[in-house]
Amino acid sequence: LNVADLICKKRNKGILSREEIQFLIKGYVAGEIPDYQIAALLMAIWFVGMHNTETTDLTLAMADSGERVDLSSIPGVKVDKHSTGGVGDATTLIVAPLVAACGGKVAKMSGRGLGHTGGTLDKLESIPGLSVQQSIDSFIRIVADCGLAIVGQTADLAPADRLLYALRDVTGTIDSIPLIAASIMSKKLVSGSDAIVLDVKTGNGAFMNDMDGSEKLAKTMTAIGAKAGKRTTALITDMNQPLGNAVGNALEVREAIQVLRGELSGDLKTVSLALATQMLLVSGICADEAEARQRVESALSSGEALNRLARMIRAQGGHPEVIEKTELMPRASRQIPVLAGKSGRITRLDTARIGYCALLLGAGRQKKGDSIDPAVGLWMQKRLGDEVTKGEALAVLHVNAEDHIEEAFECFQKAVNIDAGRLEARKLIYKTISG
Amino acid sequence: LNVADLICKKRNKGILSREEIQFLIKGYVAGEIPDYQIAALLMAIWFVGMHNTETTDLTLAMADSGERVDLSSIPGVKVDKHSTGGVGDATTLIVAPLVAACGGKVAKMSGRGLGHTGGTLDKLESIPGLSVQQSIDSFIRIVADCGLAIVGQTADLAPADRLLYALRDVTGTIDSIPLIAASIMSKKLVSGSDAIVLDVKTGNGAFMNDMDGSEKLAKTMTAIGAKAGKRTTALITDMNQPLGNAVGNALEVREAIQVLRGELSGDLKTVSLALATQMLLVSGICADEAEARQRVESALSSGEALNRLARMIRAQGGHPEVIEKTELMPRASRQIPVLAGKSGRITRLDTARIGYCALLLGAGRQKKGDSIDPAVGLWMQKRLGDEVTKGEALAVLHVNAEDHIEEAFECFQKAVNIDAGRLEARKLIYKTISG
Numbered sequence: 027l028n029v030a031d032l033i034c035k036k037r038n039k040g041i042l043s044r045e046e047i048q049f050l051i052k053g054y055v056a057g058e059i060p061d062y063q064i065a066a067l068l069m070a071i072w073f074v075g076m077h078n079t080e081t082t083d084l085t086l087a088m089a090d091s092g093e094r095v096d097l098s099s100i101p102g103v104k105v106d107k108h109s110t111g112g113v114g115d116a117t118t119l120i121v122a123p124l125v126a127a128c129g130g131k132v133a134k135m136s137g138r139g140l141g142h143t144g145g146t147l148d149k150l151e152s153i154p155g156l157s158v159q160q161s162i163d164s165f166i167r168i169v170a171d172c173g174l175a176i177v178g179q180t181a182d183l184a185p186a187d188r189l190l191y192a193l194r195d196v197t198g199t200i201d202s203i204p205l206i207a208a209s210i211m212s213k214k215l216v217s218g219s220d221a222i223v224l225d226v227k228t229g230n231g232a233f234m235n236d237m238d239g240s241e242k243l244a245k246t247m248t249a250i251g252a253k254a255g256k257r258t259t260a261l262i263t264d265m266n267q268p269l270g271n272a273v274g275n276a277l278e279v280r281e282a283i284q285v286l287r288g289e290l291s292g293d294l295k296t297v298s299l300a301l302a303t304q305m306l307l308v309s310g311i312c313a314d315e316a317e318a319r320q321r322v323e324s325a326l327s328s329g330e331a332l333n334r335l336a337r338m339i340r341a342q343g344g345h346p347e348v349i350e351k352t353e354l355m356p357r358a359s360r361q362i363p364v365l366a367g368k369s370g371r372i373t374r375l376d377t378a379r380i381g382y383c384a385l386l387l388g389a390g391r392q393k394k395g396d397s398i399d400p401a402v403g404l405w406m407q408k409r410l411g412d413e414v415t416k417g418e419a420l421a422v423l424h425v426n427a428e429d430h431i432e433e434a435f436e437c438f439q440k441a442v443n444i445d446a447g448r449l450e451a452r453k454l455i456y457k458t459i460s461g
Numbered sequence: 462l463n464v465a466d467l468i469c470k471k472r473n474k475g476i477l478s479r480e481e482i483q484f485l486i487k488g489y490v491a492g493e494i495p496d497y498q499i500a501a502l503l504m505a506i507w508f509v510g511m512h513n514t515e516t517t518d519l520t521l522a523m524a525d526s527g528e529r530v531d532l533s534s535i536p537g538v539k540v541d542k543h544s545t546g547g548v549g550d551a552t553t554l555i556v557a558p559l560v561a562a563c564g565g566k567v568a569k570m571s572g573r574g575l576g577h578t579g580g581t582l583d584k585l586e587s588i589p590g591l592s593v594q595q596s597i598d599s600f601i602r603i604v605a606d607c608g609l610a611i612v613g614q615t616a617d618l619a620p621a622d623r624l625l626y627a628l629r630d631v632t633g634t635i636d637s638i639p640l641i642a643a644s645i646m647s648k649k650l651v652s653g654s655d656a657i658v659l660d661v662k663t664g665n666g667a668f669m670n671d672m673d674g675s676e677k678l679a680k681t682m683t684a685i686g687a688k689a690g691k692r693t694t695a696l697i698t699d700m701n702q703p704l705g706n707a708v709g710n711a712l713e714v715r716e717a718i719q720v721l722r723g724e725l726s727g728d729l730k731t732v733s734l735a736l737a738t739q740m741l742l743v744s745g746i747c748a749d750e751a752e753a754r755q756r757v758e759s760a761l762s763s764g765e766a767l768n769r770l771a772r773m774i775r776a777q778g779g780h781p782e783v784i785e786k787t788e789l790m791p792r793a794s795r796q797i798p799v800l801a802g803k804s805g806r807i808t809r810l811d812t813a814r815i816g817y818c819a820l821l822l823g824a825g826r827q828k829k830g831d832s833i834d835p836a837v838g839l840w841m842q843k844r845l846g847d848e849v850t851k852g853e854a855l856a857v858l859h860v861n862a863e864d865h866i867e868e869a870f871e872c873f874q875k876a877v878n879i880d881a882g883r884l885e886a887r888k889l890i891y892k893t894i895s896g
Binding site: 072 | 464465469472495497498500501504505507508631632
């Protein structure tokens, strides 16, 4: 096997065999195949795509590149959830307690935010005392005790993915459906759960802007899950505005708690309940959707889901009182409303730009390793389709540092279209796709 | 300027500006931009191509990456010639003396053979004593004295090209018209001549197999030449069989000498005269083609071209007696005919395979740095369109080492199609393209 020949084969739309893909990934992780050959291969894949068998083989080769988490000592069905990344998306903080309250075991390894999208670990760290760095033993014990835990990666899972992602990031090859699918699924396959629900975001705040791409990504990932023996369902959900009203770490935790307290309805709640319902189905805890839906709603209304979140917070070293007193989390020193410049209807929100506005205030990272301010962000007062009057608040910026305020302000204003036009037809949950 | 952004821009069919291309090439040569980003960029270029302005800017940036040869101390017009690479193509050994005999100055830096194609330096080194490694002073003095010199690169000309070519070679990005054009023209621009004639080979023994690609390459290169202020003409010539009958280093020198002695006609002579004619035109030595053609034919028939070759050989340290006694060059120990397996007409020759057959015998290199045997190779007895009788010799293999003889034998047989079919229409010189 010759690497340059395999690059040419892929470039010329050939289908790489399992053996060839394993050779490439093993050689790359071992340092025997240089970055520059893999970079050329990734760009060729970006152009010609991958056959389903290739994507599955790539995913499995990446999964096999490191350790696997063994969750077998936890009794019950382990069920995982993953979002492809959005703005104002605190669903994990709602969904994991809901599923745990219904008897599922949610052993979730999450990531940090990058660019305009947030990360669950950053959000959780807004809770005083809470640690997302847990040993694998502690992680397993917390899941067994509470039904859920949300932590950072406990080991070097799928090192091939870490290497490939870093390379893709600097070679213009991030936005490739097979590469995204293999990256996500390789980590899901090694993280030890029995079943997986994927939340594939679609719209102007998501990696995938169009429905075709989102559906292809969802189908690719559920097919990989099926072939790898993990029941996998994907929901395609809208990301043409922030899912919740809060964008920013402590703000999003507050909003999630409000949903779990039953104080708040809206898109964030709707998508969370749908995801939790699918998790009960895919894990086999419930046999049909009506039953699953009812179980989830009971877990919410009884307060058991909120109770589960409190138990997890305590187990991870945090102060569970935030459940009652969200003001225990860091708060920004100033709140500045962004006012509507004219009257009309909100016909479009540039969601990535709203995420970037929060980033400018300190809620996110331009690049890996940047520090963030848990307190800052913004709270949407108006959503898509709302009628607004000139001078009314569109959102409130939560601000600490003085720099970038002007820029963030302008960024938010530019993200909002107010006019007399019609809204594009949209749904909140477009499709459910099973592997 | 951000490299990843520029990769994405190119990938998305954007046109890179001169400033952006200079930034990329300077950064790469300086070691500030890593191989893997350039590899991804090259693959993106392989897929989307380059606009003419980009190819010119790339060529100029590559030319500016190192020294330029200053030939200004040589009186007269300096005219260069370059072939895109073929099999049995010893034209340089005929063309350079012809042009020198007509008053042109041919200061030629040549290359070595790789894969199925031969290299002029390897051929010349078949001549006992001759050295292709000359200092720049010696190179200039020989051209001034003899009208021609053929040497290896005297300095690190266009180091960007050296780096890019090595990277392309291992990343499946060799066969890209803008990258080939920029590679060739960057070296031509810095080698100091005033005018350039390009021999773009087309057919199954050339890099470019089809006329569309060959014509595009020719037009791209002549346009670059024109923009860079060098008069440039390209001939598109056939490479659907070895140009001469000889394939192998000493054998090709022998054939070239036979042409210069007036003993041999055929495709090699025809193309050589055409190239020399264009060199007299593009250099302004002759005003019209009829005059140029006549001058070239006189230089041949008078023996002045042969005399020029002898002078060059002596000046470069070789034994000029080879001009009379070609048997002074290394000769193979055995000659083995390849016989026709059936009677019929030769309707197709796989030229790359014939080149590979000679390589197997030791005449060429699988990879850079491999040693070669100057004596070995093959001599075609039959050419495209010839009628052959079963048992008649198609070619004679000139053999030294015993290994690979069987393989070479089979390789040649597979390269020859004998049947009752019709020949595809072909010409020897398809087109003349001026910048």
